[in-house]
Amino acid sequence: MTTARVLRISGSESLPAGLRGGVVAIGNFDGVHRGHQAVLARALDEAKRLGVPALVLTFEPHPRTFFRPDHPLFVVTPAPMRARLLAQLGFDAVVEQPFTGEFAQHSADRFVEETLVAHLGISHAVTGFDFHFGKGRQGGPAFLMAAGKEKRFGVTLVDAFRDEGSEVVSSSRIRELLGEGNVAEAAGLLGYRYTVEAEVIRGRQLGRTLGFPTANMALPEPNGLKHGVYAVRLRRADGSLHDGVASFGRRPTVDADGVPLLETYVFDFADDLYGEICAVSFFGYLRGEEKFDGLEAMVAQIHRDEAEARALLSGVRPLSELDLAIAF
Template identity: 65%
Template sequence: MGHTMMLRVQEVTRFPGDLKGGVVAIGNFDGVHRGHQAVLAQALDAARAENLAASVLTFEPHPRTVFRPDEPVSRITPAPMKATILGHLGFDAVVEQPFNRAFSSQSAGEFVSGILCGCLGVRHVITGYDFHFGKGREGNPDYLTQAGERHGFSVTLVEQFSDEGGNVVSSSRIRQALAQGDVSEAASLLGYRYAVTAEVTHGKKLGRTLGYPTANMALPPETNLMPGIYAVRFRRSNGILHDGVASFGRRPTVDDDGAALLLETYLFDFAGDLYGETCTVSLVSYLRGEEKFEGLDPLIAQMRSDEADARAVLAGIKPVSPLDATLTFETVT
């Protein structure tokens, strides 16, 4: 699974001519989980069989966030992370179509003739069995298939994908697992280890004085990961990997309530400055919940114990898939 340079197109009207006439997978694909990967694999197979370009049409922000702005969706894979994963899978381009009220009020016919035929020139569309589009969700799979017959493109609808236990793999199940700190369940549904990406910012520098300097990353307020301590793998912006232990939450021992959600990672066997770097942290194992300690000595003792636990966990981890091998184990720049 090599890293390919993939094009990120911010607007479907700017889709490059040399990629037109290809295979396009359509969906939100938040999480790019194993169910999504089943859809995407069919698109890649179809593109390779006919020697065509393979692209993904997705929507930003998540449509649910547009319709219910007071309940923003906790994204499993924000756009840059999604693009990274799609690139590793082998796609040539992803269109991150801005989704807003105006776009959502297009009719299904306008979506087919303007976007699929006009901007993308699709030869083959691959999407999930329940894909709806156009104003009032008037476009459904049957509509799309018939439109393809009229306009000269073929449509493949991919059935729901179930895990080994016979349960459908869904983004909501993954969000639920993360909310419970069950990162191993999330990884088995995603087909790779859940990760977050953010810029390393200046903190209160308290960790340094305790002998545990941390790389601090502020995560979006809607992040619904369970607060606690995690064994992690940390990828620097230059692609180099480090093992570490991270605390996610609002820092009950040293901060007041209402503080921002922070992920603070102590990197093992590392000395250096990470400020301003955009880094990615893959969560490997949940070690324990957040605790409030009476003073700093018990906190330091607990941090030593957390470090030992995390080193033990990380010493034995193996990739859960070829994609995970690339994302969590290989130094890729």
């Protein structure tokens, strides 16, 4: 991923004075998928037209996680990754509004008057056509339009974005595809390759003894990606990009009771990655997890996985400018 950065602000009340008066895209934006990008592009265009900052207002944690703590949500783009994607798109800042019990009790009027007007001083709001806000979801598109007219800020509502099959692009569809291991179709909806980011940690170092050293990463939980083996690219903190093959799962041959880990074997690479924050982009699903009869059979399969991944990655092309910035 390139070095673009966006200012991350915790809470609307913390917005620097120099960013007040901007155009604000409002939503959860989990996935920053093609549907979200339609909303975000309108906000960027409006900010350019008005000559004001382009901001994103989102909520952390995701409101579904707050309201249903017993049903943890697989977040496609955790806050740090979402911020990196928004930076690549060209936003100046993302306001990550803490979604607390107290905030959940705010009325729709209070959200407009306090968050949008008093704290952010917005000149224009851009959101999806079905955005609802305030206690009990009492605020909707008509409410926001009326509030904008009263408080003197513009409002743009963006219709649902549909893919080439005329289906609405949604985060739930993407979660389902990732749960099936279908990272290729998920990339078509995202507009870029599904990417995770985490610190490289020490494992049992078994791969090193077998000739396949791996960069091990514990992904934020819950992660609903199907356990299996994938063709991937790993980007180091210095920006360098490396092809590889990765296994995500519990390692049934050597450690069946372990916690899920992403283990990436980076091709033609010998440096130490421990402690680095690296990003891994998924290009193709190769196979499911297997329990082998022994290490010899496992090593033979890893050789086959490597050959298949190299072949797959040799022919890939970027899906978009965003994909180009992330995975190429």
